Amino acid sequence: MEVRLRLATIVESSNDAILGVDVNGIVMDWNKGAEGLFGYSAGEAIGKHIAFLAAKNQQHDVQEILKQVMSGHVVKHFETVRQKKDGSRVDISLTVSPIFDAEGRIGGAAGVARDITERLKAEVALKTSEKRSKELVLHAPVAMVVTHGPSLEIELVNRKFVELFGYTVEDVPDVAHWWPLAYPDEAYQGKIKALWQARLDRALADHTEMEPMDAKVRCKNGSFRHIEFHFASLGDTDLVSFVDLTDRENAQTKLQESEERFRGIANAAPVLIWMSGPDRSCNYFNQPWLDFTGRTLEAELGNGWAEGVHSEDLNACLHTYSEAFDRRESFRMEYRLRRYDGQYRWILDIGVPRFNSDGTFVGYIGSCIDVTELKLAQEALSGIGRKLLEAQETERKWVARELHDDINQKIALLEVRLERWSQEVKESAEDIRDHIKHTCQELSSLAKDIQALSHRLHSSKLEYLGLVMAAKSFCKELSEHRDIRIQFSHSGVPRSISPEIWLCLFRVLQEALQNAVKHSGTRDFEVSLHGGGHEIRLMVTDTGSGFDLQDAMIHRGVGLISMQERLHLVNGKFSIDSQPGVGTTILARVPLARQQSKTFAA
Template sequence: MLFITLAATVASWHSAQRDLQRETRTYFDFRVRQLLENMQERLAAYQQMLYGTRGLFDASDTVSRGEFRDYVAALRLERHYPGIQGVGFSLLIPAADKAKHLATIHKQGFADYNLHPDGEREIYTSIIYLEPFEGSNLRAFGYDMFTEPVRNRAMAYARDYNGIGMSGKVTLVQESDRDVQAGFLLYLPVYKTGLPHDSEQQRRENLLGWVYSPFRINDFIAGVGGERSGDLALAIYDGDGIGEQSLMYGQPVSEPESQWLNTIQRLDIGGHGWTLVVRAGSDFQSRLPHDKPRLVAGIGLLMSLLLTVLTWQLVNGRGRALLLARQMTEELRDSESRFRLMADSAPVLIWVSGTDKLCFWFNKVWLDFTGRTLDQEFGNGWAEGVHPDDLQHCLDIYIGHFDNRQPFSMEYRLKRHDGEYRWLLDNGIPRFDHEGHFAGYIGSCIDITERKFMQSALEARNADLTRFAEVSAHHLMEPTRRFASYTQRLKKRLSAYPDAAGDEEVLIDLSTLEGDALLLRSLILDIQRYLSAAEPRGEVRLLDSRAIMAEISRKMAAKLQALGATLTVEELPPVMLDRPRLADLFSLILDNTLRHGVPAESRNPLHIILGGQREGHVSRFFISDNGPGIPAKYQTRVFEIFERLGPRTADSGTGIGLAIARRIVESRHGRIGFKHLPRGGTCVVFELPDGEQRDT
């Protein structure tokens, strides 16, 4: 009996040991799959974000620096895309356009901008947008990524295949001397709007540039994270091999202690791959029960309780297996729940389809937008909301790209819950499971209705302004000039007959007409200056405002002396502007002060003070006088076109000068207004930030 019970105990101990190893391996394989799925989901989110960014360029002929900054800020990278270093745009520059490109960026206020590395080549690329545009990201401004072989391969792949391209292991230009990490980049090509890019040759000829994102590998893995990140020890190698030079993340692989708790996986993204070596981490064993073999051995020594304890052990072992299975199922559900939570929190409409082309899931933003349920949208139900004029075109693009497993981007109108059709930009990409099998498509949509309306309104407004300027110049200026000329000739002829009756009265009338003609000419010239005030008339750079003011003071010296006025120029800060408009700005405000600063009854001479200071990246100026001042209720009106406080006189001006000054300041995102002076008088204040020129 003792031999039998001992043999049964040994057999039970071996069985329990095998069960523990099997459960351990099952849990290890599950955690590895979970890690890979988390990495794939995170990379898919980054890719979707790049497709959305490309949609910004596809929806517009041009994207300004400010529009790009606002779009990236709306993505809220730190919250929705942890681990990302930024989002940028690299422009393709033919060698023939290099000088023009440099002049354009310099004109935007970046006088020190240049392409790097140096050297002559047939084509250049340059990182012109990168948000957030601060800190270490500033070092990437102007960098030609196409000159570096690893980045070049990824950019060329993305360009030729019209999809995501992932680079190999690189050191980002943002890196400093401390905490240097390996890096990688994701690229997506942007083609010129309206030009074909169906073939490889067309894609190369009509390429505009790339939207891209750089990543530091440690930050990327931290963004993948997870509640049980200590379970696994991960090493990532660039490419197919395992070597010290290709190690991107983790500790180098040496002889493993437990071969059965190691695995090598392959992760392929955008024409490039990683080799992942995954081992059990420091916290892995602590999450599994290890007492089963010891319990079996101990219980085997208790002969009297053998059957009872053995039965309990089997039931208990099965219970733990069921518990582990339930935990694994719950974690799988949690993974799906996290994806849906992230999708429902994204500021875009998201849909997912299977291999049968039918959509089976829409995020909350989509359902709130359409006002329909998931059951109503299921399958092809979503197509019921597409505008009839857009439906066939929409389906042709979707089905054609689906059959070829290609990403697509399309615009169509979708009915909102209130019955209004809204324009959407829809970007879709194919999905693949962890084994590389095609799983369907995922897509995201953004509402571009306001953008389309704004573009139409802006084009109409610009066209109206252009026509107005042309009509003003052609139909008003020339007749006004002839009218003044004829009046002068009539005065000259009549002056030859001084004895003629009524000649003196006629001469007075002609002088009045001549003055009105000259005033009308000044008015037309000021209108033209107003229309062009928002556009630079020279290079926008950091100017010495004191030197420009000294030149203006010399020109106004005679007028100041004639009025008995004095001008004091205090310290003036440098300012980011073109020289002609800065001179106009000072001259217009000073001229207005001289016209209206001294009433006829005043015994005090007019004294004007001009000064300013620099605060950070903003230049602030003030022009004050000891004149009668402007009542508070009129201080906003005087900056409107054709507004003046007093009656029109021969020297009252056209009423446009301060409106021109305001247009110059606001074109640079600045502000202009009045400051209250306790002792009376007028104080005009304005500020000009160093930012880029506002689009007009």
């Protein structure tokens, strides 16, 4: 009795659904586990045929199970689906055994049903994960092999592996078949095996990833590839990946050969060549540079080269380099560099930015030439040009004085005499009087023209009253003479200006205004003369027809060239902004800080 009671307690407290049926399949027992699993209470289930838990398409399964059990067989772990009270379905594992009475006859059956829903979901998730992992391996961009078990049987080789080596899983069913195919040279094979095993043992002992190794592998077509191996172990399953280094190695070889060719060409070139990295530091100088400076490569690397730049040029040199570097732009600069004999030579340095094929900035490359002789020649030419302009100005001054003091005075005297004669002519000679009067008017006009020409050749106002008053007077005289409007403005122009500067700016003003009046087709002009920022700026503007600068330099560029040359002699700068149909602006800028030269630059 106690045994029965204990069994009943166990059955009732079990989490599994335990139920009993008679030989006809009618439910006779129904524990709480069954209530929880199927949702029916014992009162609802007892007395019903067990088939009430099965869907219509599973009725045959119920009858078949009953048939086997009633014939004395045990149905173990039969996985099926049953229907719950709420209409939902549940996956179960069913074990059913016959119940024998005291006489050994089958009096019914006992069944145990266990919910396997979560287990099946886990199995599906695992299969999905395995399938996904297999797909990832199959479609991975690098060659991969999956091995299994102690014999290292190859379960899977991906498409990239077949593409890279040509071997299929039929060619290499296990690792033992791989060694002689991949490494036909037995000595090399033994070396690779030993390296592989040593790294594998160390990784397993330290519970870390295996350190990658590389080797030359023979492919199925007989060619060899340079391969880097990576290994990962997941229990009794191993994953080996193969990274092809052949193309990278070939590219590195070609790059090295290209660099060697470049260095050979650079060392043979008759120019000084340097290179810098993205950190601004110089990392290469060719042999001609080293020969020129007489220093070692180690001494020049980084910023060491700057030690040879003249102290007066160093700041400007570094500033030009830094600004161009920040903007990734080409630059051009001149500075003095100390030669091996201690003499400083003028260097023209041209640098351009370097970029990789993918657009990555990798630094600068520059070439330098010694332009000392060229600068000396330019200075000599400038000296000749300065002397020619001095002679021209002296001649202009003499002609202007002759016109003003001699010829103009004679014309004035002749005009006075004619006036006197016209007064002495009798009234009957009216025609003669008119003729003399008309001649006097022509002489007066001629005298004005000669006076204007004299002022253009040499302005005494410029010499005695200064640049501003001379420029203002010239604008007024030209306005009256040519019947045009010139708006003149000035500010901040110092009175103490060296003669070469005020004469240069005055001549540029004369040339610019006369060209504008002659070619612009307009009657309105603006002239501004302003000082500030250690320089004087002269600007002549018109709103006329404009012109093509290149065409003007070819066909009527003498005046433009003359202005450029004059400004060059006083270290000035000259620019023209002109477009056909828009107008023209001429800008002349002369620094005041560089008046050391005492040469008269006209």
